[in-house]
Amino acid sequence: MTPSDELPIDAQLPAIRQALVDHNRALLVAEPGAGKTTRVPLALLNEAWCRGEHGEGRLLLLEPRRVAARLAAGFMAESLGEPVGQTVGYRMRGESRVGPDTRLEVVTQGVLTRMLQDDPLLEGVSGIVFDEFHERSLEADLGLALALDAQSVRDDLRLLVMSATLDVEALLGVLGSETPLIESQGRSFPVQTHYRPLGSRSNSRLGSRDDAAVQQAGAVVEALSMSEGDALVFLPGVAEIRRLARELASRQPELAIRELHGRLPLEEQRRALKPEPDGRRRVVLATAIAESSVTVDGVRIVIDAGQERVPVFQPRSGLSRLETRRVNRASADQRRGRAGRQGPGLCLRLWAEEQPLPAHGEPEMLQADLAPLAFELARWGIVEPAGLAWITPPPAGALAAGRRLLQRLGLMDEGFLLTELGRACVRWPTHPRLAAMLTRAGELDAEPLACALVATLEGRDLVDEQDLERTLQACLAQPAARRQWQREAQRLARIGGVRLEVETLAPLGELLALAxxxxxxxxxxxxxxxxxxxxxxxxxxxxxxxxxxxxxxxxxxxxxxxxxxxxxxxxxxxxxxxxxxxxxxxxxxxxxxxxxxxxxxxxxxxxxxxxxxxxxxxxxxxxxPPEAVREALLEALRRRGELPFDDSAEQLRGRVALLRRELGSGRDREDWPDWSLPALMEELEAWLGPHLDGIKSLDALSRLPLERYLLDSLDWSLRSRLDALAPERLEVPSGSRIRLDYMPCLEGRAPVLAVKLQEVFGWRESPRIADGRVAVLLHLLSPARRPLQVTADLASFWANGYPEVRREMRGRYPKHPWPEDPLTAVATARTKPRP
Incomplete structure (x- = not known):
């Protein structure tokens, strides 16, 4: 290896090797460009624990995206002077390049789940490396939870979790505080960052979508004039990519404009990653697929639209909705770093510099359809999710919705375990809905049509086709023109043991209804x-x-x-x-x-x-019928989306929300319930349903003691500690017992104590609750009960803010005490201190 071949991660390889000799788990935090994806797995292959007793041990490298898996496998195989499929191979849904000598398999995350389900002990696998774990996909979280469960039986199985950014504290809470942590710097060149917020309207004749493409195209042209090299543009979705591609092609026809997203065939993805053979400057228009793992050669310019599109599941409707959101700060920094991989770079951010961004993205666990997760848990034999170690436990409402769907499909019984039909669906590597359709298609004598239909529904290159029946007919008439569809349909037909010969589309509606x-x-x-x-x-x-x-x-x-x-x-x-x-x-x-x-x-x-x-x-x-009346009332509440809570019930919800946030829930933590409005709506039948006998109107329902019903549903061990951890009132130095306001806790903020300033003389520090974890936010009031100061740091107020307050207030309220030293003064609720 020459010095120019060295990567920052190389210096940490001895520490990584030793960590996995001494422990069976480790964390690696390595900045972008460190080389972790391709260097670390190869460095572990020859370790004694990885070789196995007869040299047959295998290592799995998990990648979040198919394109990243293929590229990583290809790069590592090339570094060994071998083709893919010898020492290094890859495996993903519908595609596999492994051989009898393959010891390092790069797999997509869903593949690991299937491997664990098929062989819970992962015989022959010595270790699993989770790459880019910060993306927190649902499959990665599930894979880690199942791998940790398997490790409880197979303590020789090594697990390495690595990423550019990790919530180290949360991971150590799951993996164990003794888990070694290795950190590595990245290799990057300086990147100049400029902000170019897009105007609301640059051309009144254009619609807002086209207008955005016009402005984005202007930013791309500006960036190309400011720096050398190719450009990588991050956009939220395929529609935005295609609009910008059209606009750029009309302005700068000499540019090579390439798309990079998950719908593209493999050949086009690879083409987008490499410089143009004729030397033309290229502009790569990409979704978040280019954010990590993949290096786009030749890129020295990044233009970031600052948005991402994520599917958000709504348990009430059972549907997922695509939301376009501001990108989080960690992702924005990852995108910016792409400009400095191979030389000094330039980043244009298409938002204002003062625009706040969330620090991190939400785990997919909190916003996804959990029916597939519920299916996998049932297959694993888990009834209570707390039986596994989760970084983010499955939300109760979304998991309940997923289970209801599986029961509706006939795949799950009332005990949350798989039925005979559910077990028959295990062989299909697809969503449980489609697995149910494929399994039951024989009832309609339509197995080949079901395979063709699933390939059409899941085809990345067919999602823009809105006439499903016509699209399916076109695929069946000319399968060679839709190679991706053809491969998937034939693969499903092989799994089902049928020939892909469709005679009629008549059962199409029935097949869809099964799913x-x-x-x-x-x-x-x-x-x-x-x-x-x-x-x-x-x-x-x-x-x-x-x-x-x-x-x-x-x-x-x-x-x-x-x-x-x-x-x-x-x-x-x-x-x-x-x-x-x-x-x-x-x-x-x-x-x-x-x-x-x-x-x-x-x-x-x-x-x-x-x-x-x-x-x-x-x-x-x-x-x-009383049962129907109760269900109708509950459904009316669900449709309204609100509950008639009075102030006392809202205060109780705030107290519990605070304790849930600070003291936690789930495995090895106090199980404070989720009393957010969406969670309570999902559990209406359980906590409110039993109290609706005789209730026939929403007006009567609004008079029910909802606070007491919530308290009754709280576990007794928690209820007995509620007042000590989150008291309704606090005694202040004057002797008054003043009510705390917990309403802000429903929005993640601290509880408020509104109190006259004279009543807290002698308090040196702000009071704390929840086992000392939370400082109460003090609203210090004037004698007329108007706010003088809002603070969670009383000591700082006495030292810095009080002198100014005293100077202003002593003349306005001369009958009230304003001592020079409030720490030694007698607190009082009266106009004068007691003698």
């Missing part, structure tokens, strides 16, 4: 015209009036934008009523249906038969 029973939709006959539908889940969905399906009586929506009310349907297929009734026998059962009418202010009841909120037939209801 999406909650998205069966019925047209609403309304004066507003066609295109309005009610989903079986209860929500509303719409299609453009001119859409071919706008007049369909029944359809199944495969893609929705996630809005709980008025969701847009992107892809769907019509289904006949007779086929729906044959597919779901429960549609023949009559049931009582009650709904709260906001217009009439009362419950409206009838008997119906159908699928959820899709009603196929109605008839009058003679009486109102």
């Amino acid at each position: 999406y029973p909650d998205r069966v939709a019925q047209r609403i006959h309304h004066d507003a015209g066609p295109g309005r539908f009610r989903l079986a889940s209860g929500g509303l969905a719409t299609l453009p009036e001119r859409h071919p399906l706008a007049h369909a009586e029944l359809l199944v929506a495969a893609d929705l934008d996630g809005q709980a009310s008025g969701a847009r349907i992107f892809r769907g297929v019509a289904i006949e009523r007779a086929r729906l009734e044959a597919l779901f026998p429960e549609t023949g059962e009559w049931r009582a249906s009650l709904e709260w009418s906001e217009e009439q202010g009362r419950l409206i009841g009838e008997q119906v038969r159908g699928l959820g909120a899709v009603v196929l037939e109605r008839r009058p209801l003679a009486s109102l």
